[in-house]
Amino acid sequence: MDNIKSKNILVTRSSLPPFNEFVEKIKPLWDTAKLTNMGELHKELESELKRYLQVDNITLFVNGHLTLELLIQAMNLTGEVITTPYTFASTTHAIIRNGLDPIFCDINKDNYTIDTNKIEQLITNRTSAILPVHVYGQVCDVNTIQEIAKRNNLKVIYDAAHAFGVKKDGVPIGNFGDASMFSFHATKVFNTIEGGAAVYHDENLNTILYQLKNFGIMSQVDVEEVGINAKMNEFQAAMGLCNLKYLDREIKRRKYLVEIYREKLKRINGIRIIPEQEGVESNYAYFPIIIESNEYGLDRDQLSKKLESYHIYPRKYFFPLISEFNCYKDKFNSNLTPIAKNISRKVLTLPLYTKLKEEEVEFICDIIGKRK
Numbered sequence: 001m002d003n004i005k006s007k008n009i010l011v012t013r014s015s016l017p018p019f020n021e022f023v024e025k026i027k028p029l030w031d032t033a034k035l036t037n038m039g040e041l042h043k044e045l046e047s048e049l050k051r052y053l054q055v056d057n058i059t060l061f062v063n064g065h066l067t068l069e070l071l072i073q074a075m076n077l078t079g080e081v082i083t084t085p086y087t088f089a090s091t092t093h094a095i096i097r098n099g100l101d102p103i104f105c106d107i108n109k110d111n112y113t114i115d116t117n118k119i120e121q122l123i124t125n126r127t128s129a130i131l132p133v134h135v136y137g138q139v140c141d142v143n144t145i146q147e148i149a150k151r152n153n154l155k156v157i158y159d160a161a162h163a164f165g166v167k168k169d170g171v172p173i174g175n176f177g178d179a180s181m182f183s184f185h186a187t188k189v190f191n192t193i194e195g196g197a198a199v200y201h202d203e204n205l206n207t208i209l210y211q212l213k214n215f216g217i218m219s220q221v222d223v224e225e226v227g228i229n230a231k232m233n234e235f236q237a238a239m240g241l242c243n244l245k246y247l248d249r250e251i252k253r254r255k256y257l258v259e260i261y262r263e264k265l266k267r268i269n270g271i272r273i274i275p276e277q278e279g280v281e282s283n284y285a286y287f288p289i290i291i292e293s294n295e296y297g298l299d300r301d302q303l304s305k306k307l308e309s310y311h312i313y314p315r316k317y318f319f320p321l322i323s324e325f326n327c328y329k330d331k332f333n334s335n336l337t338p339i340a341k342n343i344s345r346k347v348l349t350l351p352l353y354t355k356l357k358e359e360e361v362e363f364i365c366d367i368i369g370k371r372k
């Protein structure tokens with residue numbers, strides 16, 4: 001039996017299928033020697049994911065970031081893109097690396113997604129799209145965003161890196177907006193080691209996305225686009241196919257652990273738990289808490305240090321804001337998104353993964369409950 005008190009508990013731990021199942025899945029590759037370039041496993045995963053996510057169109061990529069970069073390129077966005085600074089570096093980098101200007105909108109204080117009351121005041125004649133983030137798997141206000149986009153003739157691309165498998169009012173998350181990006185990075189709810197997928201309504205994007213991830217090559221003699229290499233290989237696809245079989249069970253396990261967290265933390269003064277969204281079937285990807293230091297007695301950094309002294313390593317996820325990164329801080333002003341700034345200074349994301357034990361969750365909650 002592991003001794004909880006001496007074992008490191010990290011914020012996450014990658015899901016792995018039984019070793020033998022992975023070996024069985026990759027065995028045929030030793031006969032075909034076809035390791036990449038959209039092989040059999042790639043095709044199989046693409047159709048399995050299309051079914052699991054219940055979307056019209058899907059294209060797989062080597063990672064989530066390049067998925068987003070190439071989606072932006074394929075959809076010919078121009079000028080300015082409205083997004084939030086309360087996300088992972090990738091979201092803003094993808095806009096900038098396409099030569100576009102990110103315009104930061106604040107988040108709402110209830111679920112940390114884009115504040116739809118503040119979007120329209122940021123629209124100019126250069127705005128081409130809105131790029132909101134379903135942060136922690138919390139669903140953005142998709143209906144209002146759709147209305148704003150329609151009224152102003154804008155495209156909508158969701159960063160759904162955290163939202164694999166989430167549904168809102170029974171509608172699978174990948175159906176909102178014009179397109180969404182998923183990440184299958186090792187730390188995400190569903191992983192292909194590294195990987196990603198674009199899902200979208202316009203079937204004309206199939207060809208262009210396929211070209212862009214393969215250097216823009218159409219045939220041996222035709223190169224049509226300034227593409228890049230962003231193909232998912234067969235080993236990644238094999239990992240995805242094996243992991244997908246266990247996903248529903250894993251999400252159930254996450255839900256169970258989150259319920260323990262909620263139950264044990266709800267009575268602690270100064271600890272705010274993200275509310276459950278009505279009508280949303282969650283994937284329980286992350287468990288962030290907000291520490292109100294005046295009520296709780298310790299601030300976020302002090303609580304984080306305290307947990308670390310017990311070998312528990314939560315993450316300040318998302319801190320700092322993207323607009324505060326060294327590479328961006330001269331260009332943007334984080335005071336213009338005060339709620340995002342405030343939340344980023346109070347948030348702590350607690351350990352959550354399927355192999356985490358109930359006793360470990362209880363232990364973490366007990367330490368938080370002690371305050372001192």
Ligand SMILES: *Cc1c(COP(=O)(O)O)cnc(C)c1O
Pocket residue numbers: 063064065066087088090091133159161162183184185194195196
């Ligand atoms: C993980 C993540 C990405 C990037 O995905 P990768 O697969 O790691 O390239 C983009 N946006 C958000 C919000 C993420 O969490």
